[in-house]
Ligand SMILES: CC(C)[C@H](C(=O)O)[C@@H](O)C(=O)O
């Protein structure tokens with residue numbers, strides 16, 4: 202078997218802890234199933250690197266990573282040590298450089314995990330990941346004076362919007378409920394969001410089996426709380442997808458559970474897989490980090506790497522093992538268990 | 554007593570039903586306390602007007618309304634009859650024309666009202682209401698072609714941001730917890746949101762008693778669900794405030810409960826009071842509409858109109874009457890009762 206080359210970017214805080222978990226689980230799946238092979242290369246970038254070099258990564262980090270089949274990232278950031286926009290720049294930069302325009306964030310409730318709402322959710326949020334509100338075009342005129350005007354321009358291209366909506370229709374079409382909800386704010390943002398509406402209407406013709414609907418972001422935020430079960434696949438701009446995916450983490454009980462895939466669907470560049478949670482420096486190394494999001498991100502990664510689907514049985518086995526651990530309370534304290542990160546990881550491995 | 558002149562704009566759907574409730578309650582408070590006097594003028598604008606004239610309001614509607622001391626709005630919109638951006642234009646236009654830059658949206662839980670989360674919340678969201686992401690500056694280049702680029706520019710002025718943050722500090726200072734949280738996304742939007750951060754830091758020096766903190770919008774959306782009790786006063790841009798106020802409606806049990814005030818704090822123009830909920834055409838006239846948001850908006854209105862505080866005892870009496878009705882289950886079905894809109898209104902009036 203030709204190994205898939207995976208760049209590990211554990212990052213900061215609990216990112217390091219959960220990356221270790223993900224790698225162990227992947228290695229177990231690799232030897233159990235023998236249907237795929239992985240070769241890991243570790244990159245110790247992040248706050249420690251910053252303290253020594255004044256930058257979070259070497260300047261040519263994207264070029265270095267471009268040679269891999271995929272990237273696994275733990276979590277980045279340590280606000281007490283590094284301004285958080287520098288951390289954001291690295292992540293947003295990678296997503297753009299590698300044209301990872303579909304940020305896929307599944308969110309589901311698990312038997313055994315208490316949730317703040319009484320609900321049974323199984324949704325996928327697909328966030329436009331390369332442009333829009335995070336294009337960060339703009340400026341500050343007369344900065345610091347009473348006349349200051351700050352402009353922040355969202356840049357949305359038809360090509361960029363169309364491809365992520367099309368991808369979302371394709372995902373929705375393959376799911377049981379075949380439902381896609383697009384989130385905009387086209388009643389108040391009459392340029393970019395109206396283009397989103399136009400493109401959505403055009404594409405919905407091509408996918409007659411998908412039940413396609415639209416909501417404004419304010420109503421959607423409310424409906425995530427009041428009727429979360431009504432959502433199947435959700436597609437949204439960079440900003441709205443960011444907000445809704447954090448919200449989905451809240452309703453499923455812990456952001457520690459949620460995986461994500463930053464995909465370049467054309468496979469011209471490596472895709473990046475990471476848990477949705479942050480680096481939580483306060484609990485780094487204490488064994489309290491929930492490894493679920495990272496482990497499920499690893500499962501998404503092997504699904505993605507084996508284009509012919511030969512590893513998907515391993516991905517399914519990882520997901521089943523995680524669900525079983527959570528159902529039996531073999532989990533970390535954030536979701537009601539009393540295991541450490543390493544113990545929960547071990548439980549998952551045993552059940553594969 | 555010189556009467557305050559109030560323009561009633563009941564609007565569409567249940568807006569008409571709940572405006573009737575608010576007026577009845579105000580009239581009861583007026584005759585019970587004798588500390589203020591109101592004179593109402595009704596404007597039948599909205600979808601019916603649109604069907605006859607092709608516009609939602611007469612062209613000089615702002616000039617007409619400018620002569621009043623305040624405006625009470627029920628709810629507007631009927632998507633099957635009028636494109637929702639036309640409805641939005643009227644409301645956003647009024648807010649801008651009358652420089653109602655502080656959109657104040659209190660959100661609290663009430664004993665007797667079930668909420669989706671188990672929590673006890675008492676917060677005020679203050680939304681910048683005149684500029685920002687809803688400035689709606691931008692355009693679509695090469696519209697409809699594969700090369701199309703749509704730009705949507707948020708325009709934030711230092712003056713606009715400073716005044717709403719200052720107002721929020723003043724509100725926070727007068728509350729028991731004296732806590733203010735500002736919401737931005739300054740790690741990814743490096744112009745406008747960094748200016749918000751700068752101004753917030755500057756002003757926090759002037760309010761040393763207020764515990765001032767910042768969160769990004771994605772984290773804030775999550776925290777509204779995971780720890781809603783941690784919020785006291787929240788200040789945010791037009792878009793982020795819009796999203797968070799709908800979210801606050803979800804966590805307090807029903808958007809039907811929440812009032813709002815669109816204030817021009819300098820009192821150069823009339824302020825506008827309206828429930829946060831929409832026009833819900835499907836239940837218009839059925840007696841199912843919850844009048845609470847409208848009645849509490851009416852209470853905010855008389856607080857505001859009597860600059861010397863002479864009517865605030867009436868406002869407090871209305872709030873107490875509403876809370877008592879909700880606690881006893883004398884309420885509409887959305888919050889667990891079995892009264893009609895008119896019956897609940899009657900209960901509130903009896904308890905004043
Ligand atoms: C770190 C930050 C830039 C990032 C984002 O906003 O995209 C994070 O919140 C996320 O959701 O992946």
Ligand SMILES: CC(C)[C@H](C(=O)O)[C@@H](O)C(=O)O
Nearest residue numbers: 388389419640641644645795
């Ligand atoms: C109708 C719409 C323009 C409006 C807004 O987005 O401001 C509404 O959602 C609100 O929150 O008052």
